[in-house]
Amino acid sequence: MSHVIIDINTQKDIITARQNARDMAKDMGFKLADQTRLATAISELTRNVIQYAVKGQCRISDASDDTYMRVKVAVEDHRPGIPDIEKAMTYGYSTGRGLGAGLPGSKSLVHEFHIESKPGYTKVTVSMKKKR
Numbered sequence: 001m002s003h004v005i006i007d008i009n010t011q012k013d014i015i016t017a018r019q020n021a022r023d024m025a026k027d028m029g030f031k032l033a034d035q036t037r038l039a040t041a042i043s044e045l046t047r048n049v050i051q052y053a054v055k056g057q058c059r060i061s062d063a064s065d066d067t068y069m070r071v072k073v074a075v076e077d078h079r080p081g082i083p084d085i086e087k088a089m090t091y092g093y094s095t096g097r098g099l100g101a102g103l104p105g106s107k108s109l110v111h112e113f114h115i116e117s118k119p120g121y122t123k124v125t126v127s128m129k130k131k132r
């Protein structure tokens, strides 16, 4: 099992995270559409980190098991946290000047999506998987 950790501090780190996720997916044999969907979700999640939490981390790993090839990306930060996750997951809801499509859009792009948050902490985990 291999992994890479990218610190998210600047716009440039969004590109790096996006590219690394794409590369890992490609190396694991995911088709282009899945590589792109994952990369797009990672862009949104890391953009949220910069926008709402200033900084955070992105961990991209091979989380395959006996049944599935799986590329997993966890994006986390240690800033305000999301008070109402259900609201945040609704299309059009934004406390910034965004479209409010980042979280729900990301969820719809990937095969697995999990979000957890508490005051001072947010972690969003997404993955693409395919049968071996």
Ligand SMILES: Nc1ncnc2c1ncn2[C@@H]1O[C@H](COP(=O)(O)OP(=O)(O)O)[C@@H](O)[C@H]1O
Binding pocket: 044, 048, 049, 052, 053, 077, 079, 080, 081, 082, 088, 089, 093, 094, 095, 096, 097, 098, 099, 100, 101, 102, 103, 104, 122
């Ligand atoms: N990492 C985060 N930390 C704190 N709040 C967040 C984070 N990510 C998202 N949010 C909250 O969830 C809302 C919805 O996020 P999103 O769907 O990406 O839409 P947008 O970024 O356009 O507002 C944001 O407006 C913000 O209030």
Ligand SMILES: [Mg+2]
Binding pocket: 044, 047, 048, 098, 101, 102, 103
């Ligand atoms: Mg957003």
